[in-house]
Amino acid sequence: MKAPPRVGPLVLTAPAVAGLLVFFIAPLLAFAVYSFLTGSLYDVKAPLTVENYKEVFETDINRTLGRNSLVVGLLAALFSVLIALPMAYWLRYSAGRWRGLVLFLIVASFLASYLVRIFAWRTMLGRNGAINRGLESIGLIDEPLDFLLYNRFAVTVALVHIFLPYVVLVLYAGLAPLQPSYLETAQDLGAGRVQRWRRVVLPLVAAPAVSAFLFVFVLSAADYVTPQLLGGTSGGMLGVQVQVAFIGTGDFAYGAALAFAMLAGFVVCYALIALGLRLTKLDKVRFAT
Amino acid sequence: MGYEEWARWQTSRRRFLQRAGLVTLTVGAGPTLLAACGDDDDGESASTATQGPAKAPAASGRVDFLSWEGYDIPDPLKSWKSENGVTVKATYIGNHDEIQTKLKAGGAGAGYDIITYYQGYKPLYQELDILEPLDEQKLPNLKNLFPYFASKEGSFWIDPDGTRTGVPWTWGSIGITIDTRRVKSMPSSWLDLLEPQFKGRVAMPDDPVGSFTLAAHVEGFDPSKTTKADGEKVFDLLSRMAAQTTGVSPSFGDATTKMTAGDADICWQGWAAMNQFAADAGVDSFETEVPKEGSFSFCDAYALPAGADNVDSALSWMNESLVPKVNAEAAVVLVGGVTVEAAVADLPKNIAGLYRYDELDSLLERSPFYNNPPVESDEFVTFEEVQKRWQEIKAEAGSA
Numbered sequence: 001m002k003a004p005p006r007v008g009p010l011v012l013t014a015p016a017v018a019g020l021l022v023f024f025i026a027p028l029l030a031f032a033v034y035s036f037l038t039g040s041l042y043d044v045k046a047p048l049t050v051e052n053y054k055e056v057f058e059t060d061i062n063r064t065l066g067r068n069s070l071v072v073g074l075l076a077a078l079f080s081v082l083i084a085l086p087m088a089y090w091l092r093y094s095a096g097r098w099r100g101l102v103l104f105l106i107v108a109s110f111l112a113s114y115l116v117r118i119f120a121w122r123t124m125l126g127r128n129g130a131i132n133r134g135l136e137s138i139g140l141i142d143e144p145l146d147f148l149l150y151n152r153f154a155v156t157v158a159l160v161h162i163f164l165p166y167v168v169l170v171l172y173a174g175l176a177p178l179q180p181s182y183l184e185t186a187q188d189l190g191a192g193r194v195q196r197w198r199r200v201v202l203p204l205v206a207a208p209a210v211s212a213f214l215f216v217f218v219l220s221a222a223d224y225v226t227p228q229l230l231g232g233t234s235g236g237m238l239g240v241q242v243q244v245a246f247i248g249t250g251d252f253a254y255g256a257a258l259a260f261a262m263l264a265g266f267v268v269c270y271a272l273i274a275l276g277l278r279l280t281k282l283d284k285v286r287f288a289t
Numbered sequence: 290m291g292y293e294e295w296a297r298w299q300t301s302r303r304r305f306l307q308r309a310g311l312v313t314l315t316v317g318a319g320p321t322l323l324a325a326c327g328d329d330d331d332g333e334s335a336s337t338a339t340q341g342p343a344k345a346p347a348a349s350g351r352v353d354f355l356s357w358e359g360y361d362i363p364d365p366l367k368s369w370k371s372e373n374g375v376t377v378k379a380t381y382i383g384n385h386d387e388i389q390t391k392l393k394a395g396g397a398g399a400g401y402d403i404i405t406y407y408q409g410y411k412p413l414y415q416e417l418d419i420l421e422p423l424d425e426q427k428l429p430n431l432k433n434l435f436p437y438f439a440s441k442e443g444s445f446w447i448d449p450d451g452t453r454t455g456v457p458w459t460w461g462s463i464g465i466t467i468d469t470r471r472v473k474s475m476p477s478s479w480l481d482l483l484e485p486q487f488k489g490r491v492a493m494p495d496d497p498v499g500s501f502t503l504a505a506h507v508e509g510f511d512p513s514k515t516t517k518a519d520g521e522k523v524f525d526l527l528s529r530m531a532a533q534t535t536g537v538s539p540s541f542g543d544a545t546t547k548m549t550a551g552d553a554d555i556c557w558q559g560w561a562a563m564n565q566f567a568a569d570a571g572v573d574s575f576e577t578e579v580p581k582e583g584s585f586s587f588c589d590a591y592a593l594p595a596g597a598d599n600v601d602s603a604l605s606w607m608n609e610s611l612v613p614k615v616n617a618e619a620a621v622v623l624v625g626g627v628t629v630e631a632a633v634a635d636l637p638k639n640i641a642g643l644y645r646y647d648e649l650d651s652l653l654e655r656s657p658f659y660n661n662p663p664v665e666s667d668e669f670v671t672f673e674e675v676q677k678r679w680q681e682i683k684a685e686a687g688s689a
Binding site: 041042043060061064065122123126127128129146149150228229231232233235236240241244246247248249250251 | 384386387389390393394413416417489495497531532534535536537539543546550551552664672673676677680681683684686
């Protein structure tokens with residue numbers, strides 16, 4: 001019997017590559033070109049220029065909002081990973097018969113609309129929200145706390161809530177190959193609970209944790225909806241500026257330059273974190289096969 | 290998540306209604322209004338007078354609609370669609386600027402047959418060659434309009450040469466909106482909102498041009514002709530007002546929600562319809578009044594975008610929107626004003642009470658229709674400058 005002809009990997013991946021080229025790379029390149037053109041009203045025109053980038057970096061408001069984006073992105077990513085890690089660990093090693101149900105609930109939480117979750121936090125953190133009402137009812141405060149809402153804190157809390165399920169799943173998957181026997185062996189060799197975490201769990205979970213961190217960081221720092229609804233006067237972020245450039249002022253060239261400046265910032269952050277992994281040699285840590 | 294969901298939320302009907310004013314209020318300056326009212330020559334187009342009775346064209350097929358959700362007035366137009374076998378493919382926006390963005394990005398023939406614009410955008414849309422002339426011979430119901438809305442005043446809907454570019458069908462005015470549960474007496478001036486008692490209690494919709502228009506009006510300037518030097522006074526007022534907020538609301542709906550939730554007490558650039566929205570949410574303590582300085586009004590018009598291919602159906606739609614019953618039903622759905630005089634009688638009391646139709650001239654004199662700031666000018670504050678300064682004002686408000 002004749003063996004069926006072998007299909008090369010290039011052929012198999014061609015549709016995905018084509019899709020990526022058409023729907024991602026090509027628009028990205030187009031906007032890269034836009035960012036060096038001269039802005040016209042809802043259009044772009046020659047000549048080529050670097051003025052858009054100059055304006056991006058010389059505008060004070062961009063620096064202010066850029067700092068906000070960086071801080072909110074880092075905090076959201078950090079807290080997401082810090083909260084998700086023990087949850088993923090518990091799911092992997094201690095959840096027992098609850099594992100299926102908890103995983104289902106985590107996945108089910110994706111069904112809740114992004115905006116519903118943001119508004120839920122407004123209901124919780126507002127002047128007449130559940131937290132203020134609760135604290136008042138038990139006599140801890142006389143006046144509602146105003147600092148809970150409409151600031152960076154509120155934006156960060158909502159973003160952590162939104163991205164936490166993703167991070168738990170990523171870390172749970174990252175822990176999956178780490179058999180309980182690893183930890184038992186470490187215990188047999190005299191490692192205490194903290195040492196087992198520090199020398200076994202963390203090095204092995206470092207790579208997925210960093211991936212999850214970057215995932216949350218990029219999406220949080222670039223978000224432009226949450227800051228508008230929860231950020232108030234002190235929680236504005238840079239993503240809103242990109243939206244304003246494209247839709248508000250119709251300055252596509254400036255908007256593209258701003259978006260690419262943000263992209264460059266993300267690449268720098270990624271490079272720094274990758275460098276950190278390399279310097280600590282955590283990038284070399286692999287599960288034994 | 291992200292933009293699509295955001296846009297969907299922004300344009301869900303009720304929220305659209307709550308927010309419509311936000312974007313609709315981005316207006317600019319109109320000239321003397323009273324002079325226009327009652328000018329019979331302006332009310333009837335030359336073409337109507339010379340070419341015999343106007344007649345609406347037959348409508349058929351699919352109409353591609355681009356504007357706010359709700360502005361396709363599905364229920365009021367139900368009979369018209371059914372009788373003519375018309376189907377509507379609607380594309381809803383989350384921000385007025387999306388209209389020109391979509392039309393320019395899609396180019397002529399972007400596929401839309403009917404859009405709306407509000408009057409302040411007329412110069413920009415002409416600059417962008419978005420608006421096609423409308424054949425008044427196919428719009429017999431134009432005769433139903435209030436004299437002001439039928440006039441050429443401001444060239445908002447009719448060019449100085451008589452070319453019609455829009456059919457005004459809904460409008461409103463803004464004022465100070467308060468929640469009387471916490472604000473016991475209505476302030477008499479916009480500047481009262483700067484008082485220390487309102488620190489952190491002011492709601493402010495994220496409407497750069499609307500806010501600029503209002504602040505310019507309060508300072509005594511025409512927002513479409515505010516010099517760069519005078520503009521600084523306007524921006525200063527906006528900075529001080531923004532510092533009174535805990536944050537600018539992305540929409541009128543959000544500003545209403547903020548007030549009903551107790552996170553704000555009073556609204557800069559409020560809107561009478563907010564009273565109704567709050568009532569719908571179970572809070573009947575909202576009141577809106579135009580203070581002593583007056584305010585500004587906004588009016589949305591149906592228009593034909595360049596490249597429209599179902600022109601007759603779009604014109605028939607526009608004509609139908611001026612049938613008194615349809616115009617009144619649209620006002621009910623949108624919690625807005627009617628442009629058709631005979632429609633007032635069909636309005637329920639709560640909607641009719643939003644505006645004093647018996648004193649329309651006086652109302653529009655105190656709260657005129659304005660044009661937006663110009664697209665380009667060395668002398669006056671421009672549209673782009675307003676947008677950019679607004680972002681700075683929002684960012685700086687947190688450190689004020």
